Amino acid sequence: MKPHFAPAWLLPGIALVLLPFTVLLKTSAHDRLRNGKKSAMTISSVFTVTNNMDDGPGSLRDAITLANSNPGPDTIDFGPGVTSIPVGLMTMQPLPDITEAVTIDGGVSRVELTGNVTLPAAANGLTISASGVTVKSLVINSFPGNGIEKQGSSCTIQNSFIGVNGDCTPFQNLRGILVTWSNNLIE
Numbered sequence: 356m357k358p359h360f361a362p363a364w365l366l367p368g369i370a371l372v373l374l375p376f377t378v379l380l381k382t383s384a385h386d387r388l389r390n391g392k393k394s395a396m397t398i399s400s401v402f403t404v405t406n407n408m409d410d411g412p413g414s415l416r417d418a419i420t421l422a423n424s425n426p427g428p429d430t431i432d433f434g435p436g437v438t439s440i441p442v443g444l445m446t447m448q449p450l451p452d453i454t455e456a457v458t459i460d461g462g463v464s465r466v467e468l469t470g471n472v473t474l475p476a477a478a479n480g481l482t483i484s485a486s487g488v489t490v491k492s493l494v495i496n497s498f499p500g501n502g503i504e505k506q507g508s509s510c511t512i513q514n515s516f517i518g519v520n521g522d523c524t525p526f527q528n529l530r531g532i533l534v535t536w537s538n539n540l541i542e
Contacts, residue, residue, distance in 0.1 A: 400425050404466075405434045409445040415468075419451045428456040428487060439467040442480065442498075449478035449500075454485050461492035465514075467521055470498030470528070479504045480517075480528065490515060496526035501533040508536040 402421050405413035415431070422429040442450055450468075453459075459481075468480050479502070480495035486507040494516040495502040502517035516523065517531040532541060 398425075399427050399429055401430045401432060403432050403434050404437050404440075407437055407440055409441055409443060415440050415442075416446070416450055419453060419457075422457045423451060423454045425455065428458070431457055431459045433460075433462055433466050437466060438464065439469060441469050441471060443471055443474040443478065447473040447475075449474055449498075450481060452482040452484050453488055456485055456487035458489040458491065459493065460489075461494075461515070463492070465492045465494050465516070465521060467494040467496070469496060469526075474499055476500075477529075483507050483510055486510065489513065494519070494521050496520055496528060498528040500528065501530045502528040503531075504533045504535070505539055506535050508538045510536075511540045511542070513540075513542050 402418040477500040479500040480498045484506045489511045
C-alpha cells in the first residue's frame, strides 16, 4: 500500500483547521508502471503467476518483466494449480533475463520449468544478471543451455531440482548451474 498525504478542512467548533492525514491505497505494480516506464516509487511488490502459459498476463514471463520494471526487491510466487510451465512453447524464446532483485518462490509443491526443442540453442532456464536474487523450490529441466546461469553476486538457490524432474528422473540441461560471479549460495 502507498501512503497518500492530503490536506483536509475540518470544522471543530467554529475555526477551520488544516490537518494532514494519511490514506493507504492498495496500488498494484501495473498501476506503478505507466507507458512501460518505471515510476519514481521503490516499493516491493508481489507478482503472482496465475497460469501455466508461456506468455501473456499472469504468466511467469509477465511476472519477470514486471519485476524487472519495478525498482527494489520483489517477490514472484505461484497461484494454486500452477505446477509446470513449458517455457518457449508459444514464444519460442527463453524467459527474460532477471535484471532486478527478486525472490522467485515455487512454494512447497515446487513449480517445474521445462524447456523444449523450439528454444534457441543456448537458451537457459533462468538467466540472472542482477544481485540479490533468490530462487526457491523450482524444478528446472530440458533446456538446451544451463538450468540457471548466475551472472550476479549475492544470489541464493534453495531447495530446487536442476536437470531432473520432480521425481528425480534425469531431464538434463547442457549444464545445471553456471556461476560467473562470487558470493553466491547454492543449498
